[in-house]
Amino acid sequence: MRIGILGTGTVGQTIGTRLVQLGHDVKLGSRSAANEKAAKWVGGAGDHATQGTFADAAVFGEMVFNCTGGMVSIDVLNQAGAENLKGKPLVDVSNPLDFSRGFPPTLSVCNTDSVAEQIQRTFPDARVVKALNTMTAALMVNPAAVPGSHDLFLCGNDADAKARVTELLRSFGWPGVLDLGDLTAARGMEMILPIWLRLMGTLKTPMFNFHIARA
Amino acid sequence: MRIGILGTGTVGQTIGTRLVQLGHDVKLGSRSAANEKAAKWVGGAGDHATQGTFADAAVFGEMVFNCTGGMVSIDVLNQAGAENLKGKPLVDVSNPLDFSRGFPPTLSVCNTDSVAEQIQRTFPDARVVKALNTMTAALMVNPAAVPGSHDLFLCGNDADAKARVTELLRSFGWPGVLDLGDLTAARGMEMILPIWLRLMGTLKTPMFNFHIARA
Numbered sequence: 333m334r335i336g337i338l339g340t341g342t343v344g345q346t347i348g349t350r351l352v353q354l355g356h357d358v359k360l361g362s363r364s365a366a367n368e369k370a371a372k373w374v375g376g377a378g379d380h381a382t383q384g385t386f387a388d389a390a391v392f393g394e395m396v397f398n399c400t401g402g403m404v405s406i407d408v409l410n411q412a413g414a415e416n417l418k419g420k421p422l423v424d425v426s427n428p429l430d431f432s433r434g435f436p437p438t439l440s441v442c443n444t445d446s447v448a449e450q451i452q453r454t455f456p457d458a459r460v461v462k463a464l465n466t467m468t469a470a471l472m473v474n475p476a477a478v479p480g481s482h483d484l485f486l487c488g489n490d491a492d493a494k495a496r497v498t499e500l501l502r503s504f505g506w507p508g509v510l511d512l513g514d515l516t517a518a519r520g521m522e523m524i525l526p527i528w529l530r531l532m533g534t535l536k537t538p539m540f541n542f543h544i545a546r547a
Numbered sequence: 548m549r550i551g552i553l554g555t556g557t558v559g560q561t562i563g564t565r566l567v568q569l570g571h572d573v574k575l576g577s578r579s580a581a582n583e584k585a586a587k588w589v590g591g592a593g594d595h596a597t598q599g600t601f602a603d604a605a606v607f608g609e610m611v612f613n614c615t616g617g618m619v620s621i622d623v624l625n626q627a628g629a630e631n632l633k634g635k636p637l638v639d640v641s642n643p644l645d646f647s648r649g650f651p652p653t654l655s656v657c658n659t660d661s662v663a664e665q666i667q668r669t670f671p672d673a674r675v676v677k678a679l680n681t682m683t684a685a686l687m688v689n690p691a692a693v694p695g696s697h698d699l700f701l702c703g704n705d706a707d708a709k710a711r712v713t714e715l716l717r718s719f720g721w722p723g724v725l726d727l728g729d730l731t732a733a734r735g736m737e738m739i740l741p742i743w744l745r746l747m748g749t750l751k752t753p754m755f756n757f758h759i760a761r762a
Contacts, residue, residue: 442738443653482760485742512745520742523657527700527735530727531759539762544746545697547754 333500336361336393338386338408340369343425343469344399348373350473352380354503361389361412390416395423395496396458402428402447402522403440406454417458421493424448424518425464425472427525436529439522448518452489459493461486462518463501463509466528468538475505475541482541483510487517510544548715551576551608553601553623555584558640558684559614563588565688567595569718576604576627605631610638610711611673617643617662617737618655621669632673636708639663639733640679640687642740651744654737663733667704674708676701677733678716678724681743683753690720690756697756698725702732725759 334357337344348358359382360370370383382392390396390412400408405426409417428447429437441447448462463486464472471477475484484501486509488494498509512521524542532538549572552559563573574597575585585598597607605611605627615623620641624632643662644652656662663677678701679687686692690699699716701724703709713724727736739757747753 438658443657443741478760478762480760482758510746510749512742512749517742517745520739520745523738523741524735526658526738527727527732530732530735531725534725534727535759535761537762541760543697543758543760544750545693545695545756545758546750547693547752 333357334359334392334394336389336391336396337399338389338396338412339399340367340373341399343472344397345369345373346469346473347397347399347425347464348381349377350504352377356380357392358382359384359389359392361386363411386412387416393420395421395500397423397425398451399425402426403430405447406450409451409455414455414457417455419457420459421490421496422451422455422458422460423464423497424451424460424462427465427522429525436526439525442519442523444519446516446518446522448487448515448522452515459488459490460515461488461490461493461497462515462521463497466521466524467541471539471541473504478539478541480543482543484508485510485512485517485521487512487515487521489515548572549574549607549609551604551606551611552614553604553611553627554614555582555588556614558687559612560584560588561684561688562612562614562640562679563596564592565719567592571595572607573597574599574604574607576601578626601627602631608635610636610715612638612640613666614640617641618645620662621665624666624670629670629672632670635673636705636711637666637670637673637675638679638712639666639675639677642680642737644740651741654740657734657738659734661731661733661737663702663730663737667730674703674705675730676703676705676708676712677730677736678712681736681739682756686754686756688719693754693756695758697758699723700725700727700732700736702727702730702736704730
């Protein structure tokens with residue numbers, strides 16, 4: 333599959349590398365077509381890796397990953413272009429972390445709204461699926477890095493888009509997803525970040541994940 | 548130990564019953580000393596169970612549990628009386644769930660504050676410990692009701708109060724607690740409620756709990 337990734341940070345690069353390893357063609361998008369971090373990634377990731385603007389990546393992808401920070405995601409997706417996202421599964425991995433008051437960050441949106449819902453409202457023809465935002469990048473693409481059972485939450489309004497994203501996530505090694513229903517579940521998925529950040533500090537590692545133990 | 552419980556709902560009654568079974572003396576507090584729900588509970592819970600006003604319960608307890616809704620907790624604790632809470636471990640089990648807009652509820656406070664912190668600021672001489680708010684009542688007092696490993700989060704500013712509460716929680720069957728540090732961690736513990744509520748809907752049961760799977 334051709335996949336566009338928006339964002340050149342650790343999350344975008346980690347997902348991009350894994351997708352290339354799995355045989356997909358990946359274009360990493362950034363504000364500038366000549367972004368140096370993207371160029372370095374392309375150099376190391378092999379023939380199926382390319383780079384471009386956010387719009388280039390969105391045009392290229394049959395599926396698009398938003399791996400930008402939640403506070404800039406709408407701006408980035410506007411640069412990507414609504415027409416280039418139309419009808420495509422748009423996997424939103426973002427979190428609305430606001431570091432302007434230092435660490436720990438607060439959330440720039442929560443409780444009655446979420447980044448994922450903002451994106452869906454702004455780009456109604458994109459098929460937004462929230463996933464992967466509740467864990468560190470290395471774990472997103474390699475669940476076996478944390479032993480035992482743990483869960484990958486997912487939500488969205490479009491059943492077909494969720495099925496396609498779920499299939500891709502299975503190829504990362506996830507046995508399945510915990511589908512929380514429509515996109516309003518993204519509020520809870522994003523509001524789990526404060527305890528995630530606290531746990532990272534307590535456990536002194538980001539290599540952990542939530543597991544839902546059930547009766 | 549003598550323990551005061553504020554609130555006659557499922558949480559207060561469930562914790563109260565377990566404490567009586569463990570040999571403690573428990574006074575269930577409510578707005579009225581003659582509260583009918585409390586009277587019914589006292590009738591069924593045995594000789595070590597009594598009832599009274601919020602102030603009666605606070606005076607009685609060497610440790611006090613706040614099992615009221617987060618939106619009314621400050622009012623209830625004012626009725627209990629700052630002088631009656633002074634120096635005592637105050638276990639805050641509340642969640643700031645606001646049902647005024649229907650289900651699912653929103654949080655009346657979150658992100659930059661929490662009920663637990665509001666309580667600690669309002670009653671600086673109480674030793675607030677946040678615990679148990681991230682699971683259903685039956686599980687709080689009987690962790691074995693969900694098989695396998697799962698976690699009990701706890702936080703607070705007073706190490707001795709946390710140690711005393713942890714000891715009591717161990718007597719409920721918890722092998723230990725996941726101490727998240729000072730009381731600001733209560734933000735994350737309360738903000739986990741939206742995904743908890745969503746999971747309850749998805750799994751069609753409240754009998755589940757978060758487990759932190761680690762590398």
